[in-house]
Amino acid sequence: xxxxxxxxxxxxxxxxxxxxxxxxxxxxxxxxxxxxxxxxxxxxxxxxxxxxxxxxxxxxxxxxxxxxxxxxxxxxxxxxxxxxxxxxxxxxxxxxxxxxxxxxxxxxxxxxxxxxxxxxxxxxxxxxxxxxxxxxxxxxxxxxxxxxxxxxxxxxxxxxxxxxxxxxxxxxxxxxxxxxxxxxxxxxxxxxxxxxxxxxxxxxxxxxxxxxxxxxxxxxxxxxxxxxxxxxxxxxxxxxxxxxxxxxxxxxxxxxxxxxxxxxxxxxxxxxxxxxxxxxxxxxxxxxxxxxxxxxxxxxxxxxxxxxxxxxxxxxxxxxxxxxxxxxxxxxxxxxxxxxxxxxxxxxxxxxxxxxxxxxxxxxxxxxxxxxxxxxxxxxxxxxxxxxxxxxxxxxxxxxxxxxxxxxxxxxxxxxxxxxxxxxxxxxxxxxxxxxxxxxxxxxxxxxxxxxxxxxxxxxxxxxxxxxxxxxxxxxxxxxxxxxxxxxxxxxxxxxxxxxxxxxx
Amino acid sequence: xxxxxxxxxxxxxxxxxxxxxxxxxxxxxxxxxxxxxxxxxxxxxxxxxxxxxxxxxxxxxxxxxxxxxxxxxxxxxxxxxxxxxxxxxxxxxxxxxxxxxxxxxxxxxxxxxxxxxxxxxxxxxxxxxxxxxxxxxxxxxxxxxxxxxxxxxxxxxxxxxxxxxxxxxxxxxxxxxxxxxxxxxxxxxxxxxxxxxxxxxxxxxxxxxxxxxxxxxxxxxxxxxxxxxxxxxxxxxxxxxxxxxxxxxxxxxxxxxxxxxxxxxxxxxxxxxxxxxxxxxxxxxxxxxxxxxxxxxxxxxxxxxxxxxxxxxxxxxxxxxxxxxxxxxxxxxxxxx
Numbered sequence: 001x002x003x004x005x006x007x008x009x010x011x012x013x014x015x016x017x018x019x020x021x022x023x024x025x026x027x028x029x030x031x032x033x034x035x036x037x038x039x040x041x042x043x044x045x046x047x048x049x050x051x052x053x054x055x056x057x058x059x060x061x062x063x064x065x066x067x068x069x070x071x072x073x074x075x076x077x078x079x080x081x082x083x084x085x086x087x088x089x090x091x092x093x094x095x096x097x098x099x100x101x102x103x104x105x106x107x108x109x110x111x112x113x114x115x116x117x118x119x120x121x122x123x124x125x126x127x128x129x130x131x132x133x134x135x136x137x138x139x140x141x142x143x144x145x146x147x148x149x150x151x152x153x154x155x156x157x158x159x160x161x162x163x164x165x166x167x168x169x170x171x172x173x174x175x176x177x178x179x180x181x182x183x184x185x186x187x188x189x190x191x192x193x194x195x196x197x198x199x200x201x202x203x204x205x206x207x208x209x210x211x212x213x214x215x216x217x218x219x220x221x222x223x224x225x226x227x228x229x230x231x232x233x234x235x236x237x238x239x240x241x242x243x244x245x246x247x248x249x250x251x252x253x254x255x256x257x258x259x260x261x262x263x264x265x266x267x268x269x270x271x272x273x274x275x276x277x278x279x280x281x282x283x284x285x286x287x288x289x290x291x292x293x294x295x296x297x298x299x300x301x302x303x304x305x306x307x308x309x310x311x312x313x314x315x316x317x318x319x320x321x322x323x324x325x326x327x328x329x330x331x332x333x334x335x336x337x338x339x340x341x342x343x344x345x346x347x348x349x350x351x352x353x354x355x356x357x358x359x360x361x362x363x364x365x366x367x368x369x370x371x372x373x374x375x376x377x378x379x380x381x382x383x384x385x386x387x388x389x390x391x392x393x394x395x396x397x398x399x400x401x402x403x404x405x406x407x408x409x410x411x412x413x414x415x416x417x418x419x420x421x422x423x424x425x426x427x428x429x430x431x432x433x434x435x436x437x438x439x440x441x442x443x444x445x446x447x448x449x450x451x452x453x454x455x456x457x458x459x460x461x462x463x464x465x466x467x468x469x470x471x472x473x474x475x476x477x478x479x480x481x482x483x484x485x486x487x488x489x490x491x492x493x494x495x496x497x498x499x500x501x502x503x504x505x
Numbered sequence: 506x507x508x509x510x511x512x513x514x515x516x517x518x519x520x521x522x523x524x525x526x527x528x529x530x531x532x533x534x535x536x537x538x539x540x541x542x543x544x545x546x547x548x549x550x551x552x553x554x555x556x557x558x559x560x561x562x563x564x565x566x567x568x569x570x571x572x573x574x575x576x577x578x579x580x581x582x583x584x585x586x587x588x589x590x591x592x593x594x595x596x597x598x599x600x601x602x603x604x605x606x607x608x609x610x611x612x613x614x615x616x617x618x619x620x621x622x623x624x625x626x627x628x629x630x631x632x633x634x635x636x637x638x639x640x641x642x643x644x645x646x647x648x649x650x651x652x653x654x655x656x657x658x659x660x661x662x663x664x665x666x667x668x669x670x671x672x673x674x675x676x677x678x679x680x681x682x683x684x685x686x687x688x689x690x691x692x693x694x695x696x697x698x699x700x701x702x703x704x705x706x707x708x709x710x711x712x713x714x715x716x717x718x719x720x721x722x723x724x725x726x727x728x729x730x731x732x733x734x735x736x737x738x739x740x741x742x743x744x745x746x747x748x749x750x751x752x753x754x755x756x757x758x759x760x761x762x763x764x765x766x767x768x769x770x771x772x773x774x775x776x777x778x779x780x781x782x783x784x785x786x787x788x789x790x791x792x793x794x795x796x797x798x799x800x801x802x803x804x805x806x807x808x809x810x811x812x813x814x815x816x817x818x819x820x821x822x823x824x825x826x827x828x829x830x831x832x833x834x835x836x837x838x839x840x841x842x
Contacts, residue, residue: 046555143715186700189674198587269705324728325705333555346728409586454699
């Protein structure tokens with residue numbers, strides 16, 4: 001009951017006009033930060049923290065959090081329109097979102113991202129409101145063995161990304177895994193494959209590879225077509241800008257599931273929004289009646305991941321607020337902001353500062369609604385991007401990508417790498433090798449390797465640790481099912497259709 | 506750590522040093538005209554925007570401006586990447602421009618020792634040592650290890666019987682652990698070290714009993730210690746901390762030596778600046794050190810003020826370098842010379 005009183009009191013705080021205003025400012029800035037590749041919410045918040053100095057702590061935190069979840073709304077826009085992920089967790093949207101835009105359904109893809117983000121973001125906030133404290137206990141249950149099994153399960157999604165040729169898919173994935181090993185190894189503190197290049201010591205940045213492989217390669221591709229005079233006519237938006245009834249029907253399931261997956265993954269400090277969106281994509285492809293459409297513009301492939309990466313932000317606040325432990329770069333910056341205002345997140349936060357915590361959490365309900373209202377009218381504007389003549393659009397994509405990449409570290413080597421991966425991506429397209437498995441290998445490779453070695457070190461080399469807890473066993477079963485699914489699914493279908501067709505025969 | 510001073514004693518020493526500094530300034534002024542920045546000043550941060558280093562660097566920037574210590578614009582520039590090596594490379598190229606300051610951690614020392622770069626503190630002009638973090642060794646609250654002696658006893662029985670979590674192999678907290686155990690008669694090279702990517706994973710690791718103990722900064726462990734989710738066996742501070750940490754013994758009380766290896770923050774200028782330029786920055790940093798908000802910020806994080814400059818700083822850096830090197834050799838991260 002006491003908690004309920006605090007929740008209600010939180011609404012009275014976040015509904016103050018000044019706090020509503022800061023929610024709006026935060027959400028608007030977040031959308032901007034999300035749209036620009038490279039400049040992520042961590043840098044955006046860090047830049048604004050000094051500006052908030054002297055502000056009321058509740059107002060300041062409400063605004064800074066708005067930037068965090070607002071960025072997830074903006075991230076999908078460039079993924080869909082120009083195949084450039086505005087934010088790392090939007091990388092999956094580059095696959096089906098961009099394909100949808102090529103099919104003339106950019107408006108629908110943008111709309112479903114915004115609506116999915118809103119619904120899933122709200123699911124996440126409800127989860128945060130109701131289950132923050134019990135879920136903190138779940139985060140503690142996850143040790144190296146549990147993380148390894150989770151990553152292994154995520155890895156099974158490679159099957160859904162390989163396209164026509166298994167061999168080409170595997171080639172792409174292995175290359176991604178190899179790239180993931182570059183840098184100073186966490187466990188031994190020794191450099192691997194750094195080739196004496198100082199910039200490689202922290203590894204090859206995921207954003208650099210993704211922007212190069214997806215966006216820059218697309219520019220090269222377009223350039224070739226322009227030179228050959230085979231460029232397709234400007235894409236016309238076919239049908240209405242909004243979702244069709246059929247598209248809406250197909251999206252609602254992925255949005256709900258994505259919301260739940262995203263929130264749970266968000267709670268785990270070692271995973272993050274990118275993993276959440278990969279898991280959602282895999283789940284949707286597994287459940288889909290027409291998995292062959294994935295990669296060619298399946299709306300489920302946009303609705304699920306975009307929802308998952310939004311619910312992830314609310315989840316990520318769970319360990320931050322309840323344990324005082326930030327699981328990622330953005331929550332680490334938020335922790336710094338909390339401390340600056342003399343508020344220490346941790347187990348005692350909900351007792352010591354209930355007004356600020358609940359004011360912040362409650363403000364996220366309104367923030368998500370504002371983001372939806374903010375983003376929907378923009379769709380009509382954003383789709384016009386596609387009408388920009390290619391001669392102007394391509395340099396624009398390169399410029400946006402380069403500025404974004406350079407802004408991460410102010411490092412020229414990252415720009416060379418971006419172009420290099422642009423060439424690699426172009427060659428991949430020529431050879432019909434899918435890019436997505438490489439991205440997957442790069443994201444998961446580091447986590448899967450490190451958690452495996454942590455677990456092996458803990459167990460003194462016994463594989464028993466991977467069946468040592470309930471969580472690992474459940475994840476192992478899920479992994480086995482996911483691997484065998486392509487073999488099982490047709491049989492289940494056959495069983496289902498048999499009785500139905502039986503009487504007709 | 507070689508100093509044995511508390512806050513009160515320190516502040517009087519600081520005042521004395523401050524006075525000395527003004528004197529040094531005057532001496533420099535005799536030989537050549539007193540210097541002050543002629544254009545914008547850059548504070549280079551070796552890590553990304555929004556992190557703890559970035560926060561403190563911006564804090565210094567604010568004090569510079571509020572107290573009018575620097576009249577020209579002051580910018581904070583993040584040069585992250587390459588495990589902090591890139592910031593050094595960038596900084597070294599600016600020599601001998603006095604308008605650049607590097608906010609640095611002990612990583613400047615360890616990166617050179619491990620051979621990641623040839624650049625080290627000799628390629629910079631040390632201006633001031635500012636503040637130090639303490640290391641806490643934590644276990645789960647119901648662990649049967651209640652003291653450092655319990656821990657050392659178990660390790661002597663079987664070195665692989667205790668697993669340690671941490672976030673950086675060869676990082677400050679890791680080296681404090683290694684040196685403490687070595688002085689307790691345990692060879693740290695055989696430790697079961699589990700390195701995590703973030704503090705969050707390492708702290709939830711010990712709370713969830715995936716690892717038995719974690720060496721982290723006191724601030725990373727504090728909140729969960731306060732609520733009873735963690736037990737701290739010992740802290741590396743030279744004397745007992747205050748508040749609820751007053752009951753936690755120091756490593757020295759437990760009979761362990763952690764002197765020299767520490768987790769401190771420094772300000773460097775580029776190599777080759779003049780004495781007058783060096784004096785200007787030393788005085789500016791002394792004024793930062795005397796700022797009330799600055800002191801409160803340090804106390805709030807259970808850190809320590811340990812302001813040093815000039816010859817005192819140089820000998821302290823040399824001692825830290827040697828102790829860091831010895832601990833790194835001990836855990837196999839550097840070759841003995």
